[in-house]
Amino acid sequence: MIFLIDNRIDRKKWFDFFFSNQFATPFQAPAFYDFFNSVPGNSAKAFAIEENNQLKALCVVTFQKEKGLKGYFSRRAIIYGGPLLDQNSGDAIEKLISLISAELKHKVIYIETRNFNDYSQYKNIFLKDKWQYIPYLNYQIHIKDRTLDKILSQIKYNRRREIKLSIKEGSVYGAATNAEEAKALYNILADLYKQRVKLPLPDYNFFEKLFYSPIGKVFIVKHNNQIIGGAFCIYFANNTIFTLYYCGLREYNKKIFPTHLAILAAIEFAVCENLTMLDMMGAGKPDQEYGVRNYKAEFGGELVHHGRFLKINNPVLYQLGKTVLALLAKIKK
Numbered sequence: 529m530i531f532l533i534d535n536r537i538d539r540k541k542w543f544d545f546f547f548s549n550q551f552a553t554p555f556q557a558p559a560f561y562d563f564f565n566s567v568p569g570n571s572a573k574a575f576a577i578e579e580n581n582q583l584k585a586l587c588v589v590t591f592q593k594e595k596g597l598k599g600y601f602s603r604r605a606i607i608y609g610g611p612l613l614d615q616n617s618g619d620a621i622e623k624l625i626s627l628i629s630a631e632l633k634h635k636v637i638y639i640e641t642r643n644f645n646d647y648s649q650y651k652n653i654f655l656k657d658k659w660q661y662i663p664y665l666n667y668q669i670h671i672k673d674r675t676l677d678k679i680l681s682q683i684k685y686n687r688r689r690e691i692k693l694s695i696k697e698g699s700v701y702g703a704a705t706n707a708e709e710a711k712a713l714y715n716i717l718a719d720l721y722k723q724r725v726k727l728p729l730p731d732y733n734f735f736e737k738l739f740y741s742p743i744g745k746v747f748i749v750k751h752n753n754q755i756i757g758g759a760f761c762i763y764f765a766n767n768t769i770f771t772l773y774y775c776g777l778r779e780y781n782k783k784i785f786p787t788h789l790a791i792l793a794a795i796e797f798a799v800c801e802n803l804t805m806l807d808m809m810g811a812g813k814p815d816q817e818y819g820v821r822n823y824k825a826e827f828g829g830e831l832v833h834h835g836r837f838l839k840i841n842n843p844v845l846y847q848l849g850k851t852v853l854a855l856l857a858k859i860k861k
Contacts, residue, residue, distance in 0.1 A: 529584070529620065532576045537586070542576070545583040545612060551645045553807075554743045554764040561588045561606075567734050571831040575628050577620040584609065584620035587611035589628065594728050596756035601848040601849030607641040610837075615652070622653050629839055637845045644668075644768070645806055654837045662836040665811040665821065668830035669795065672804045679795060682828030690785040691792055697751070697783045700754050701793040704758070705748040706818060712737040713748055713758040717775045735760055738772075745769065747793035749776065749786040757786025759794050767797045768805045791827060799846050 539558060546552050556561055564572040576586040588605050601660040606710030612623050632639055641647075643734055644666070647654075656762040669679065680688060704710050710732055714735045722730040736745035738760060763769035776786025798806050808829060812818030825831070840846045 529623055530578045531623070532578055533631075534574055534688050537576045537583075541578075541583050542586065543573075545586060549612045550615070551610060551612050551647075553644050553768055553778045554762045554770065554845050555608035555644075556586065556612050557743065557764055559741065559743045560762070561763075563737060563743060564588075564590055566741075567730075567737050569731070570734070575624060575631070577617075577624045577627075579617070579620065582614075583612075584617040585611055585612040585624040587624065587628070587641075588698050589632070589639070598728075599854075601637070601845065601852045603636045605636045605639040607639070608644075610641045610643040610645055610647055618653065620652075621650055622657070625654060625659070627644060628734050629659075629841075633841050637849060638838070639841070641837040641838040642810070644770075644809075646832075646834055647837075651837075655671045659837045659839045662838050663812065663833065664834050665814055666825070666834060667808040667821075667824040667825060668832055669798075669806040669829040670804075671795070671798045671804065671806055672797070674778055675794060676799045679799065679828070681693070684826040684828070687788060687826045690786050694786070697781065699749060699751045699756070699781070699784050699786065699789055701747060701749045701758075701789045703793075703797070704739065704748045707736055707739055707747050709755060710746045710760075711733060712755040713746065713760070715773075716755070716777060717760075717773055720775050720778075738762070745794075745797065747790055747797070749789040749793070751781070751784055751786075756780050756784070757790050759790040760793055763798075763801075763803065765801065765803075767803060768807050769803050770792055770807045770809050770833045772809065774832055795827075843858075 542558055544558055561624050564570050572588055572590045574588050577584045577631045587607050590608055592604055611624060658847045711732060714732050718729060721727060726791045729772050743762050743764055745763055748755050759774035761769050762772055774787060774790040776790060782857050795806055808824045811821040811824055
């Protein structure tokens, strides 16, 4: 077996492996790797195992940290979606995660896979390499071979009523047509994160690059020609669309619910493009109350429990970082 990194991975083999893989998500496509590396301040690396001139395992690892003082305590590697695997090669995934662990041991405080598929059959391989399994929920809306009416019928009654009311009041939704519309949506999102969410948000550069990326899709909601909400998504043809961020102006109009329409826009796009699924990217830990989970549940998706795998490279900095970041968050409030 050969361990390959970045440009040593043949792009044609990567494309072929991606398109034929049951674990494929846009986050393991070459286009996502290129997009993430195109954003100033961001970086990603691709790791792969090759045997007999064929790829057997591959994943794209993104490197992230907060700004300023938080940066030292938040150095992390996130593997969105989990790795691409050849199901007939358990040795390849074992080799891949072992070599990634060694490669990143002194570079990040922890490594985390955010699984969007069922990797339970590989759980023991991760545990053997001293990764932890973290229970984590998600909602996924199955799209393929279902009509829009069928999908909408699964949405909770109150949400469907609010969607109809929003449209009746003159709200419209669709894909953003230029970067200025994406910037207007980002301003709404940034204000929401500053005033209410109190969590880090990438700079506009990230969202602008996403708008121009072949895997990016930005949806906007308008009323009286004013942008009042929308969603930033990542997708791949014949695959899944992921709602990275969605938002709407709060208390804009009691009869208009822009966030509902933002999600509806992504659903309708997925149906029109015959995508397989809409993934809502997380619904929290099963033993913790999470208001966002309740909201996502009302769109009629399936609750899945794919969890996450976590490898802590520096336990001291990991625990200290959690304490420092929590303290800084309290000070910020």
